[in-house]
Amino acid sequence: MKALVLAGGSGTRLRPITHTSAKQLVPVANKPVLFYGLESIAAAGIREVGIVVGDTHEEIEGAVGDGGSFGLEVTYLRQRAPLGLAHAVLIARDYLGDDDFVMYLGDNFVVGGIEPLVRRFHDERPAAQIMLTRVGDPRQFGVAELDAAGRVVGLEEKPQVPKSDLALVGVYLFTPEVHEAVSSLKPSWRGELEITDAIQWLLDSGRRVESTVISGYWKDTGNVTDMLEVNRLLLEELDQRLDGSVDDASEIIGRVVVEAGARVSRSRIVGPAIVGAGAVVRDSYIGPFTSVAEDCHVVDSEIEYSILLRRASIHGVRRIEASLIGRDVEVTPAPNTPRAHRLVLGDHSKVQISS
Structure with a gap:
């Protein structure tokens, strides 16, 4: 066959x-x-x-x-x-x-x-x-x-x-x-x-x-x-494995995988979740059913029930949920003044904004 x-x-x-x-x-x-x-x-x-x-x-x-x-x-x-x-x-x-x-x-x-x-x-x-x-x-x-x-x-x-x-x-x-x-x-x-x-x-x-x-x-x-639902199902099958670096100021709860070369500092990760090789998680919260791909940066942010693709960067954002974030994407907060959203979006994008 x-x-x-x-x-x-x-x-x-x-x-x-x-x-x-x-x-x-x-x-x-x-x-x-x-x-x-x-x-x-x-x-x-x-x-x-x-x-x-x-x-x-x-x-x-x-x-x-x-x-x-x-x-x-x-x-x-x-x-x-x-x-x-x-x-x-x-x-x-x-x-x-x-x-x-x-x-x-x-x-x-x-x-x-x-x-x-x-x-x-x-x-x-x-x-x-x-x-x-x-x-x-x-x-x-x-x-x-x-x-x-x-x-x-x-x-x-x-x-x-x-x-x-x-x-x-x-x-x-x-x-x-x-x-x-x-x-x-x-x-x-x-x-x-x-x-x-x-x-x-x-x-x-x-x-x-x-x-x-x-x-x-x-x-x-x-x-x-x-995609998010399949990601959730697969993460449910994880066993905890901490091959990367997790400092003493961080809290790891449940079935969490931190791949070799990843660095977690001053952060809280609640499984099931996975952090890919070379990724950096600092001063952040990563919630259940989240996949962070290799070489991503999550800094001073919160994310849950989401998928981050390679080299995505989330800096200073509260809070991201139920999202699929593509390769090499940068997500940062907008300036406080004027109170406006500044967007660069490709064709067929979908954005939900809480104003």
Whole structure:
């Protein structure tokens, strides 16, 4: 079995962060989302991985390399534009050959990995096997309809009137039969080749499609709210580790990681939280569910339930919550007089100001 990992999307819902960074490489708990997926694939015993990349291919390739650090053999497959999940399967046809494969969306996060799903697929070997989860607003997802016996009878992509609340999670398993389905597709109303249409083609052709409704945790980390929630979940699993420098005037409470080379002085950190290598925390408070990446500076400030990317700098600010702060960002207080906000914001930024 091979894996096909999709890492070519533009990440419009995470702008302006994704104007300068691939959405799959935005970190949660100080590790890129994509890496968690690759680790899950390796843990399931899969070694050959094709990664579909687009405009951010240089960044993805630079971060993942040949896959050796994950125990994988990685091949990169260029997609000229994000034309749908089924289009990714289409361009990967030669690479996949006649092998079964798991398709994994690179910005998705599944707690517990995919090993049980892969094992079941090996044992039963349907034409397709999908994962489903109940969601509050299924209009934002591919949606599956099940009959009274729990069998998949229909699928639809982002329907205006959903027939169920069961959304497709971004992990799919296929036999080579899916290639016939994909090659027969025409673009949907969205102008894309939909993987839901390919699975529906298999159903209409009498092929067997199995599903698993997961009760565990899954997130599409395509927006800030979900990124923060995944970050919270991962930080919950931390064990305290203080490899960096923490002075006697500081207070560390709970599950806190201070990486080697980080320096904490005259500060209070309440876990779960992580402070990356080379970061400086001085005269500050870092609250639960906060990830401070490498080489960040947090000075005379308070921050909680947030993610700071590399080299972000927070000086003299009270108080920051539920925020995603990008690389090399500087956050400082405005002058007291005149009482005005001075902002330099990129396209698609979102700002909330307490006046």
